[in-house]
Amino acid sequence: MPELPEVETIRKDLKKVLLNEKINEIVVNNPKVIKEPSLKKFNQLLIKSRVIDIFRRGKLLVLGIEKSGEKYFFAIHLRMSGQIIYGQKNIKSRVSFKLSNNKWLNYNDQRLLGVLRVVRDWQNLSVIKKMGPEPLGKEFTQSEFKQRVSKRKGKIKSLLLDQTFVAGIGNIYAAESLFLSGINPQRRADTLRDNEIKKLFDSIRKVLAEAIKYRGTSFSMYRDGHGEGGKFLNRLFVYGRKGKSCLKCKTPVRRIVLAGRGTYFCEKCQS
């Protein structure tokens, strides 16, 4: 569900309310989402710990925590249906944390696909070690992007979804970036011309930055740190608009399946 802009919105929301709070109580209603370490150890490490940092890498949200002089990282991947909502206790949550200010941090996850971990070194997580560049960061440059794209034989849309290639892009923003750049999602990456790759590079950054500005896209499950929806939904050009007319040329938007994922595009605007 949440892609980079959604996770970033949650991060910013939580940063305002979570820093320096202590976790005083943990209620685990479904241990399945806790992947590392054991449930017992997970509870032990988090209880009475203090939140000292909150950051994001790709779609991964990380809380830096401190417990009796030791530093740990609470890494949260929301996958398809995860939510982290600050406020009142939610009895439907998979895991809830009671904070020292008597508020609750609820981890909700309808489909139970999310992953919670507590580790000593977040940079040592395999997802992090394999993860591609942060698309809004300085290390993401047009020239290295162009070089890497032009070497790949797979479909450009699959490549954008590959977290080891670029971090944080998911199904919505892959579709929107490709629409803005006028590129058909089925194109082989190595057939893109230089000006198309440049356009794609710019579009990725533009779409992600805009989506952050509008606090993400709420199709159904996504909620920000306070349980509110994002406002980017009505700024989407193609995602979820099958059969509706293209906002640029009025041609009906098509939906196909690529690598098992719904893929939306305008045949006329994207070639």
Next chain:
DNA sequence: CGGGGCTCCTGTGCGC
């Protein structure tokens, strides 16, 4: 390396 299929889950919406 690339692609397809399947899997982990729960829930909703649609056609018949």
Next chain:
DNA sequence: TGCGCACAGGAGCCCC
């Protein structure tokens, strides 16, 4: 109303 199927902001795994 009921049933079965498709589909859902993700990603890892196996196999060809």
